[in-house]
Amino acid sequence: MLEIDWKQFKSGTDIRGVATEGVPGQEVNLTGSAVRRMAAGYLLWLSNKTGKPASELTVAVGHDSRISADRIQKAVVDALLSAGVRVLVCGLASTPSMFMITVDWDCDGSIQITASHHPYYRNGLKFFTKEGGLDGSDIDEILAYAAENKAPAYGKGVAEMVDYMSRYSEILRDKIKQGVNAEDYEHPLAGFHIVVDAGNGAGGFYATDVLAPLGADISGSQFLEPDGMFPNHIPNPENAAAMDSVRLATIRAKADLGVIFDTDVDRGGAVDAKGDELNRNRLVAVASAIALEGNEGGTIVTDSITSSGLKEYIEDTLGGHHHRFKRGYRNVINEAIRLNNEGVNCPLAIETSGHAALRENYFLDDGAYLVTKIIIKMAVLRREGKNLETLLEGLREPVEATELRLPITASDFRACGEAVIAGLEQWAEKHGWAIAPDNREGIRVSFGKENGDGWFLLRLSVHDPIMPLNIESDSEGGVRKMVEQLHEYLLTCEGLDISPVAKFLA
Known part of the structure; x- marks a missing residue:
């Protein structure tokens, strides 16, 4: 039997893998055995965190609608029962509900079986405690236990079907x-x-x-x-x-x-x-307006690719502060928690992807809770003779915006991406480009009206061998001007496939 590369399952703060047979080019690695070992690893981690033996733990298990859900749920539940755990089997459930059950029904932890928006043949595990989701280092520990095939002492647990x-x-x-x-x-x-x-x-x-x-x-x-x-x-x-x-x-x-x-x-x-989208920057704007009610002057943490117009909206229209941080929903959530712990009034952490976590809701990224807050705001505005559109009147949106994703072909993609960013920083300084002062991920460069009237951000993907390039301009044709200038530097980069840039400029 071939040795499993357990690191392949790590996807940021989640576990992901191929779970469905018969897909060309996709070999199943999320087998029943692998899932049981990872569930056992979570129990060891949770026992260490709570100070309880596995036989005294209560753990809830839920899943999304994927076709592999029942098979993986059985493997997870089997692993928990064999360690003497009391298992609350929730069936079809949302990920946020699987956190809430730890708070509301006093579970020690929970496991959600999901691969978010990934294709149907993929699945995974997401873990919670009463403090929220796990960090990447926690996933490393769980996978290390799985690699060593470590498990809690044998017990005889009990499973209860519940409707949370x-x-x-x-x-x-x-x-x-x-x-x-x-x-x-x-x-x-x-x-x-x-x-x-x-x-x-x-x-x-x-x-x-x-x-x-x-x-x-x-x-x-x-x-x-x-x-x-x-x-x-x-x-x-x-x-x-x-x-x-x-x-x-x-x-x-x-x-x-x-x-x-x-x-x-x-x-x-x-x-x-x-039919106008409340998505990406517009969604961040609406969520910020809601979160800053009663939190005047508060700080909104976002990911790195938010627009210049959004920053102006948060700070000039809403009177708040904008703290641009790294991509990755756990990154923005952890940064918001850190700021609050330091005494900064930070009521919201939000990614342009739609992950939004409000302090009033345990800093849990919950799409249903966010939508609930928007619906409440819509109803209150109607009583004032207004609507959600009026809320965004102060938001300046870019004339042009695009994203190009540049594959990294080098074997050590992270080292290659970091070298590209370091080189670009030197190039920008040499050519007098304006590097953003609040640069916390990759490199963000701004250009005046004559050279593109906007900005670009080149960064390394959180998980994949890709360098996303986001560009926004406040003038027609501005994006092309900026890409043309950047292209000159990218031609010097080894290990980076810049064909998407060439195609854009063709």
């Missing part, structure tokens, strides 16, 4: 009731028409169990039924086809709002009544 999603839906409904504070407390969304696109993931509950009981008209909602093959579109708010799907559905239904979730509902996006 009903309780989680109740929490969201109560949040809306209190936030809207309408005359009809039980039906505060009466008169609102909201379309939900769940992409056949785990998010269909939001339409049927949260919005409809509160009086909302959910007609026109689509793909609410779980289907792990995702036959209609990728459940991903960053995907253009997915956003176009919910946009058209919202327009067809003449709804007040359309919302969309990724597979496991830790990310969300929205479109307004006109």
Whole structure:
């Protein structure tokens, strides 16, 4: 039997792998044996953290709608039971609910079986404690235990089938009731028409169990039924086809709002009544406006690719502070937690991908909670004769924006990417380019009106051998001007495939 490379399963702060047979070029590595060893590794890690033997732990297990979910759930539960754990089997569940169950029902930990927006044939494990999701170093420790085939002492656990999603839906409904504070407390969304696109993931509950009981008209909602093959579109708010799907559905239904979730509902996006996207910078702007209510002068932590116009909006329109940080949802969350611990009032950590974590909600990235806050804001604005569009009147958006993804062909992709960034910094200084002062990831360079009227950011991907290049300009033709100038440097870089740049300029 070939030795397993356990490091291959690490994906930032999650575990991911191939779980479904029969896909050309994709060999299953998330086998039952591998899953059991990783679940046992989590138990050892959790025992160390809590100071409890595995036989005294209570752990919840849930999954999204993927076709491999039942098989992997069985492997996880078997591993937990054989260590004497009390297991709460939640079945189909959102990832955020699997954190909330640790707080609400006093579980020591939980495991969500999901691969987020990845293709149907992939799956993975996401771990929680009452303090939130794990960090990358924790995943390293779990995988080290799995590599050594270490497991807790044998025990005889007990499994209970539970319905936590009903309780989680109740929490969201109560949040809306209190936030809207309408005359009809039980039906505060009466008169609102909201379309939900769940992409056949785990998010269909939001339409049927949260919005409809509160009086909302959910007609026109689509793909609410779980289907792990995702036959209609990728459940991903960053995907253009997915956003176009919910946009058209919202327009067809003449709804007040359309919302969309990724597979496991830790990310969300929205479109307004006109079908305009509340996504990426616009979503960050809306979330920032909501988070800064009652937190005047507070700090918003975002990832590195947010626009210059967003920074102006947060600081000039909202009166807050913008702290641009690294890509990766755990990166922005951990940075927000660090700032709060240092006494900085930081109510929100958010990525342009749709991961949004509010301090009031345990800094949990929860797409359903974010959408809930947006719906509350929409209802309050309507009472004032306004709508969500008026909230964004102060947001200056770029005239042009694009992203090019440059593959790294060198065997040591991280060393190559770091060398490219270091070289670009020297090149920028030599040519008098303006390097951003709040540069915390890769290198961000700004150009004046005559040379592109905007900025680019070149960085190394969090997980993959790719260097994403984001470019925005406030003038027509500005993106091309900046890419042309950068291209001269990229021609000197070894181990980097710059054909996407050449194609853009062709």
